[in-house]
Amino acid sequence: MLAATSNNRSHNSMKGLQLFIADLRGSVHAEDREKRIQAELVNIRRQFGANNDKERGKGSSVSPLMASSMNGYQRKKYVAKLAYILIATNTTRIADVMFGLEECCELMASSIYSEKFIAYMTLEMLYCSPTVAQQAGDRIIQQLKHDLASTSDNSVSLALNFLAVVGKFDSRLTAELIHEVFQVLRSPTSAQILKKKSALAFLALIRNDSSILTQDARRKQLWIQRITSLLDDSTNYRLMISVLPLIDYIAREVDGQACVKLIPQLSDILYNCITGKGEASYDLSGQQSMPNPWLVTKIVAILNFLISSPSSSSGETTFSNIDQGTLGKLRTSVTKAIEIGTEPALDAVARTVKNTILFSLINFASKLDPSTDAIVSSVSALCSLLASTEINTRYLTLDCLIKLCSVSGKSARDDVRVKHMDQLFGLLLIERDTSILRKLVDLLYTLADSSNVQPIVNALLKFMTDARQSDNSIRTDVSVKIAVLTEKFATDTTWYVVVSLDLLALPTSSLGSSDIWQRICQIVVNNKSLQLLTCRRLLEYLRQRGNVSEAIIKASAFILGEYAELLAPDTSCGEIFNLFTDKYFSVSNLCRAMILTTMMKLYKRDGEIGSAVIKFYQLELNSLDVELQTRSYEYLKIIQLEKVSGVRLVEALFEPMVPFNSKRNPLLSRLGGSVLSSSDSTSDFSTANSISTAPTPPPTRKSKTISRNAKYEDQQLAAGWQEGLRRMLRHKQGVFCTSPFLKILYRLSVAPAQPELLEVVLTYVNISDQPITSLLTDLIPIRTDNDPPYIMKVLSVPNLKLLEGERTSHRFEILTRRASPVEQSPILNVSFKCGGHTSEISLKVAAGITNTISTGQDSLKGQVSLSQFVQRWRALGDALGRSGEYHTKTNSLQTLEQIGACMQKMGFDVVDQAIAVDTVFAAGIVHTKNDGNSGSLLKLRWQTDGVDITCKTTKGGQLSEFIVQCVCAALA
């Protein structure tokens, strides 16, 4: 019995709490429940109150019984009861339980885990109310600091958990505690569970206020590097799951550029996960293991953000900036995902996981410049899923298809158009869920073009007339889409008129506002060829028995009023007048007002109907509606005035409608965030056909304004970087840089077929006595906008890990588009970790114009003789004057021989001569993509205090200056 009692006092059960819950469940009536809760609140308040009194009155007469009345267990029990009251009342009583805040904080400081847990849990629930931070903020923060520094992992874990849950509610938590959280995150000795919790706590805190990272550039760089290095253990998928959301946030909101270099690493993880290498699998009970869907979606989300669409031009990372190895892995991952996604699944849960992987990668695939084949296989994989019996699958498949058709554009759309239209039309008839129908309609809208507009519009019209759909919002949406599509793509005028009027004839409720009939009227006014046909069709509608939709009557009132004479021999104005009087009393006041005006227009054409019109207006003078009354009165007066004075006033007042000149289709704005961009549609029907559908790509980077340029400027170059740059200008291979841990060697080569293309191979050697990890590289050009001086392409990235003495190579190309100053050379940023030490090195990689210099058709040295040189020198001077010439003096103290040798190493042709003393003559051809090849001649005169350099080039502008800059740098 005793054992049972003590057992009850454990974390597992609190008897008082269980009884209270049972009581509440037992109360049948809401009133009883209320009473029970109220009674319990009074009881807890008394218990806590007694406790507080006791504390306040310390030292005075306190009964020993009272002192022992509130132990940790009891406090836990009462706090737990408050938490339960909060849940049981659907949080309505949050203000009524706040009195327990102090006891809650007291309980938080307990040394017993189960008590601490209840306190933390309750505070996590209460913290959404600002009262908590106001009343107990200081105390909670103190306790959190204490627990974060605790030696007990369980206490640290509770504190981190608390921050991860409520971090977003109070920015003070960020300011006070982010450093402590980061300590846990970065410490190599933290337990895995703490690392995971601290990553997410850190995320919650910076979501609140990221200035802690953005204000201090040094800290930002260091912290981001610490965080990204958590991905290093490429087999620790469990840690990755918690770290990836943090990296995602940093990429999006803090520093996207710092994350670009993670692309190869992330791609590796994704590839291993999808192809089933490593242990990144997700075990569904009793089934084959599958790639972990969380890992896949998280990585793809980050990659999707970091990699821009192929069409992007504003200097962001696109597939062309990614090395072939990485790109290959990504493409293989997509193929594999399609395989996984189309395999049969054992149950709904497995299906969900497969779909997650499939949709996630297909949505991403468009970033990888997919081949037509790849798109076709994506389309057929998706369309096969459309036949699924599961609603979720169909919904998500449609969503994915829309994205695919809008982003990958033409080839995806064409494939669906050719093979899968009937399937889509079939779905339109059987689907019942509004959200699925909406997607389906969006997809059809995206797919429409002039070749298939007729079947699509017919299917949509059929859908509209189908009584099964009762949701008016989707009907309105579909009607607007029909109107836009017919206007945009119709090639057959008859069809356009028939369909548009069929649309107007639908019940009024499904058309929503009056935009559609107004737009159709505009188009009819602007296109003569439509007018007669439209008048005839409208007449047919008006002659029908029974109700005609108001939109048709409004359009008729306007169009027949304008063009009644077109119907002249067959149908008289009198007959039209009669048709309108028939309808007049069954329509709204607005429509009646329009008809009154139409009657005036009819009267203008045919004075014969005058007496009938006058009678009608006289009748309406008694209308209850002021507008109708006024209008009738005014029109009546106009007619009377005409009769009295004989002036044709009506002629002047009701002139024919002039063409509308609004260029924008107002309907497009109603489509809102539809997948089709609201490309302008002119009101002129004939040109409207040619308007192309330009789908908008999905948003990628928000940080479009952050240009690479800023990143280039931000780089802190390593001490002595000039040395490596100079060596690269002078020699084709050598040591680029040496640091205590890492040595970088380089080799430059030029492809004979494309002399403006420089291939660079960097070899990284680990010269420390420990392994190097997180070896990440990034090449930063001076600018990447529309007209960059050079373009770089990474061929292969170095390995992430480098054991002692091991080496790895990094290959890339630099294509010179036009000459540029050598100080604008690209910057190589290398970061790595070695034995707990993180380093970052930034160096300029020489992309000087002389790097790809050559010596004419064949590479025989000394081909140019002095006389040839002098002759060319003069010829250049005659032809270009001073414009291609540059002169400077450098204080290099090299000897004449050294200068000659240096020029030769750089690739110049040095004239072999002994006539001009102290002078070196050199010639060479520079290569650029945009400006082609240009010849250059240099005269270097050795002097005791330096070298006097003059350069002439066959091309004017700054080319000679850029060449001299390279020579000066090499001689320095």
Added chain:
Amino acid sequence: MAIKFVLCLNKQGALRLIRLFEPFPGESSNNQSTIAQIYKLISSRDHRHQSNFVEFSDSTKLVYKRYAGLYFVLGIELEDEEVIYLSYIHLFVEVLDAFFGNVCELDLVFNFHKAYMVLDELLIGGEIQETSKLVLLERVNYLDRLN
């Protein structure tokens, strides 16, 4: 992309579990009316003919699933891809089921604090923390035994 809130409601709309990672959409002082709206929206949907995803406000959509008499609801951002969140719910339910042993609504009522304990190990800061059912169970059982 993050989960904004987790709710668990029974068929009558009574709250069984609530976890907010950011303030609820709508008035902060009026969480119960937001809960009532969510309940009204999802309980009116036909689970055989409608998907498990529904837009709730201009900033939030719901991914939900009914297990026996309980609705598990996640609030996510509009631009988030819905499908993965079904797996979150399923994993949560599986772990609850294994931990309580054939879980039922009463377990979540009488042992609501343990349900929170499970949730805390699975999902914090709006993100998933652990995806392995075995690891989760081991962790939760360890915490449950702590005094």
